[in-house]
Amino acid sequence: MSLPTTSPTHSAELPPPSRQRHDPPFRVRISRLSRLDTKGSPYLYIAPFFIVFGIFGLYPLVRTAWVALHHWEVGADEHPFVGLDNFSKILSDSYFWNAVLNTIGIFVISTVPQLLLALVLANALNRRMRGRTLMRMGVLIPNITSVAAVAIVFSQLYSRDFGLINWVLHFFGVEPFEWQAYKWSSWIAISTMVDWRWIGYNALIYLAAMQSIPRDIYESAALDGASPRRQFWSLTVPMLKPTIIFTVIISTIGGLQLYAEPLLFNSGANAFLGGTLRQSQTVTMYLMEQFYGKFQYGDMATVAWLLFVLILIFSAVNYLITSRLESSGKRGGSK
Amino acid sequence: MTTVSVRQPMHRPAEEPPRRRRGRDLFQATPLTFVMLLITVVLSIFPLYYMIVVATRTNDAVATTPPKLTPGGNLGDNIGRLLSNENAAFMTGLVNSAVISLTLTVSVVFLSTLAGFAFAKLRFRGRNQLMLAILVTMMVPAQLGVVPLYMMMADLEWANHLPSVIVPFLVNGFGVFMMRQYVSQSVPDELIEAARVDGCNTFRIYWSVVLPALRPAIAVLALFTFMAQWNEFFWASLAMGDPSNPTVQISLQHLSNGYYNDYTQVFAGTLLSILPLLAVFILFGRQIIGGIMEGALKA
Numbered sequence: 001m002s003l004p005t006t007s008p009t010h011s012a013e014l015p016p017p018s019r020q021r022h023d024p025p026f027r028v029r030i031s032r033l034s035r036l037d038t039k040g041s042p043y044l045y046i047a048p049f050f051i052v053f054g055i056f057g058l059y060p061l062v063r064t065a066w067v068a069l070h071h072w073e074v075g076a077d078e079h080p081f082v083g084l085d086n087f088s089k090i091l092s093d094s095y096f097w098n099a100v101l102n103t104i105g106i107f108v109i110s111t112v113p114q115l116l117l118a119l120v121l122a123n124a125l126n127r128r129m130r131g132r133t134l135m136r137m138g139v140l141i142p143n144i145t146s147v148a149a150v151a152i153v154f155s156q157l158y159s160r161d162f163g164l165i166n167w168v169l170h171f172f173g174v175e176p177f178e179w180q181a182y183k184w185s186s187w188i189a190i191s192t193m194v195d196w197r198w199i200g201y202n203a204l205i206y207l208a209a210m211q212s213i214p215r216d217i218y219e220s221a222a223l224d225g226a227s228p229r230r231q232f233w234s235l236t237v238p239m240l241k242p243t244i245i246f247t248v249i250i251s252t253i254g255g256l257q258l259y260a261e262p263l264l265f266n267s268g269a270n271a272f273l274g275g276t277l278r279q280s281q282t283v284t285m286y287l288m289e290q291f292y293g294k295f296q297y298g299d300m301a302t303v304a305w306l307l308f309v310l311i312l313i314f315s316a317v318n319y320l321i322t323s324r325l326e327s328s329g330k331r332g333g334s335k
Numbered sequence: 336m337t338t339v340s341v342r343q344p345m346h347r348p349a350e351e352p353p354r355r356r357r358g359r360d361l362f363q364a365t366p367l368t369f370v371m372l373l374i375t376v377v378l379s380i381f382p383l384y385y386m387i388v389v390a391t392r393t394n395d396a397v398a399t400t401p402p403k404l405t406p407g408g409n410l411g412d413n414i415g416r417l418l419s420n421e422n423a424a425f426m427t428g429l430v431n432s433a434v435i436s437l438t439l440t441v442s443v444v445f446l447s448t449l450a451g452f453a454f455a456k457l458r459f460r461g462r463n464q465l466m467l468a469i470l471v472t473m474m475v476p477a478q479l480g481v482v483p484l485y486m487m488m489a490d491l492e493w494a495n496h497l498p499s500v501i502v503p504f505l506v507n508g509f510g511v512f513m514m515r516q517y518v519s520q521s522v523p524d525e526l527i528e529a530a531r532v533d534g535c536n537t538f539r540i541y542w543s544v545v546l547p548a549l550r551p552a553i554a555v556l557a558l559f560t561f562m563a564q565w566n567e568f569f570w571a572s573l574a575m576g577d578p579s580n581p582t583v584q585i586s587l588q589h590l591s592n593g594y595y596n597d598y599t600q601v602f603a604g605t606l607l608s609i610l611p612l613l614a615v616f617i618l619f620g621r622q623i624i625g626g627i628m629e630g631a632l633k634a
Contacts, residue, residue: 034536041537042459045449049506050465053472056503060480060487067482124372127364137620138376144616144623145383146566148587149605153382155591156389156598162398164385200379201627208628215362257478260568264588267595284478284569291573301482308479 067301074295086302096303098278099286100310102187106262106282107255107314110191115247118199119240122206123232136207139200147197151264154193158265180266186280193261202247209243210236241323248322252315256307259284283307383609390602397598413603422593424579425604428586431575433611435500435582436564443560444553446506451514452545456527457537466515473508478569485573495577500570510556513630517552518545555626558619562612583608 068086072079090096125136142150157164158179166176179185213236221231237244262280263271272288274281281289287307290299364372385404389397392407417425453459454466484503485494493499522545530540546553571582578589587608590601616623 037536037538038457039459042453042457042462045453045457045541046465046511048446049450049469049508049511052503052505053508056484056487057472057475057480060483061475063483063486064480067486121372121375124364124368124375126362127368128362129364129369129372133621133624135372135376136624137616139379140620140624140627141383141616142379144562144612145609146584146587146612147568148566148584148591149386149609150382152587152591152601152605153386156602157382157385162400162402164402167400167402196379196382204624204627211628218362253476257476257569260572260584263572264591267592269592271592287478288573297482297486304479304482308476311476 064301064304067297068305070298072296072298072301074291074297079298082298086298087306090299090302090306095278095281096283096286096306099274099281099283102183102262102274102278102280103256103258103282103284103310104314105183106187106190106194106258106280107252109187110194111248111251111255113191114195114199115202115244115251117195118202118247119206119237119244121199121203122210123236125203125207126210136204139203141200142197143201145197147260148264150193150197151261154189154196155265155267158189180275180279183279186262186265186275190258190261190265190280193265194255194258198251202251205247206240206243209240213239245319245322248318249315252318253311256311256314257284258282259288283310386602386606386609389598390606392599394597394599409599410603413599414607416597416600417590417603417607420590420594420600422578423586423590423604424581425583425586425590425607427579428581428583429607431497431581432565432583435497436561438501439504439564440557440560442505443507443510444557447510447514447556448518448546448549448553449541450506450511451516451518452522452541454511454515455518456522456524456545466512469508469511473512481570481573488574494574495580499574500567500582504564510560513556514549514552517549521552522548551622554619554622555629558615558623559626561615562623565612 067079069081069083070079071082071086121139125132125139129135158166160166160176160178163179165179166174170176177185179189217235218231221235226234259282262274262282263285265280266273266275272281272285272292274285283303284307287300287303290296290303388403388406390413391410392403393409393412396403396407396409417423454462488494488499491498493502526544526548527540530544535543566584567582568584568588571585572588575582575585578586581589587601587604590604594601
């Protein structure tokens with residue numbers, strides 16, 4: 001890397017570019033062209049990212065704020081400035097709060113079991129056994145499947161008359177019912193789709209972190225008489241703290257933007273309403289409702305901002321909760 | 336080093352065997368764990384198996400109680416109905432998704448390695464600040480800018496055409512960051528200096544020295560990009576919402592909205608739509624798992 005600074009003196013004495021590149025005296029042959037190369041090419045190489053991001057990332061981001069402050073209808077010639085009117089309109093819309101409730105409800109009943117089961121699964125995958133690679137591939141298969149396919153298959157599994165789940169439940173005396181019809185049942189159905197797809201993926205992330213825990217810790221814990229269950233809760237879980245926080249934040253960002261699963265769970269042209277009584281309309285579906293049903297760019301941008309704020313709040317809250325839980329777990333372990 | 340290697344063989348026979356056996360017991364799966372894992376794998380695969388069952392049956396056979404649990408022989412007919420269904424444009428969807436995913440895989444890999452190489456090995460003013468800026472861009476959810484982005488696509492008359500789902504995603508912060516990490520770990524500075532001394536210009540160094548060293552990382556980034564793009568739903572539902580020119584996911588959405596009484600046709604579509612993903616997974620499953628696990632350690 002120090003070559004370019006010493007080069008100018010050499011290049012003055014040397015003949016213009018020749019093909020003797022392997023000859024030692026000529027090796028530091030830095031012409032004006034190659035100085036342009038070393039100075040300019042780094043910017044050239046990173047430019048594509050900044051151009052693409054600037055036009056299609058940063059500019060829309062800034063403009064979202066602008067559009068949200070206007071009454072902006074699709075196709076209209078004029079978009080009058082309305083200040084924060086869009087915000088007060090959306091915030092006083094009970095359908096918006098219903099969507100917020102659904103989003104948070106589905107997020108909680110999907111994410112908590114999802115991450116707990118992923119932890120248990122990772123602990124099992126961390127054992128020595130036959131066909132370990134096949135097991136890992138097996139639990140990851142749901143994650144590589146496309147979300148639309150998952151939602152369609154699960155919607156059929158949950159269908160009222162010929163769905164497998166109602167059929168299994170009838171052995172337990174449960175009458176066949178429409179899972180889409182109630183808030184609680186559609187939340188559960190959607191959560192199982194999300195969990196089926198993401199448990200294995202999170203388990204692999206936990207597994208990676210578990211493998212980096214030194215094994216002699218477990219050996220000495222076993223010598224001290226700690227049961228496998230005790231080892232799991234008092235050693236493994238506390239040591240995975242950073243990884244758990246990471247997955248909680250990632251799940252929060254993804255979970256609050258939930259869209260395809262509830263959309264495809266509800267069939268028909270008005271699927272984005274999330275059912276006749278909006279049992280399972282999430283915030284992103286509500287955002288799209290402002291487009292399909294009403295053609296209001298201004299309202300869409302407003303909802304996008306509110307969703308962003310929601311994600312920020314929940315990421316912060318979940319970060320705090322996870323840090324608390326973990327440290328109390330550690331304290332329990334040291335007793 | 337020599338003392339250690341001399342000492343170890345002398346001490347090991349006495350101390351290690353019992354210790355090792357204990358370690359094996361501790362980390363050996365119990366039969367219960369093994370059975371639980373098998374059940375998990377079965378549950379993971381069952382919905383896909385059921386997809387095959389429905390896709391190969393007739394609608395009458397699916398609408399029975401108890402439900403059928405074995406594949407039938409009606410796959411050809413179901414696929415035939417699917418491909419001749421003009422409202423779903425499924426074939427167009429498959430071709431569009433293939434074009435989008437392959438184009439973006441090549442472009443993301445090329446532009447990310449190029450930028451990652453610059454950030455890891457080249458000196459230029461503002462390098463650290465610009466890298467930090469890229470990290471910040473990764474924190475902002477894509478949904479925030481979606482409305483103006485769609486307005487832009489409408490103005491450019493790209494909406495419902497392939498550029499709307501390709502051009503904005505030619506390169507992303509995740510790819511650049513990942514490649515920067517790999518380049519700084521796996522390409523020694525000496526190698527680059529040697530190439531420069533040999534008269535390579537910067538692009539030549541990238542092409543002949545850096546790219547070959549990055550092969551494993553490129554495989555992982557390419558696989559993730561391909562799968563993510565094949566599965567992309569939210570933006571495509573907006574930008575490619577026209578039923579006559581959909582991506583494969585949007586075609587599935589139209590199918591499931593309009594033909595929910597014809598389950599077998601819809602399921603034939605879901606089956607075809609995941610075949611490329613299954614092929615990729617069977618061929619490169621190990622690399623995908625390795626990529627997820629290594630990424631987890633870096634995060």
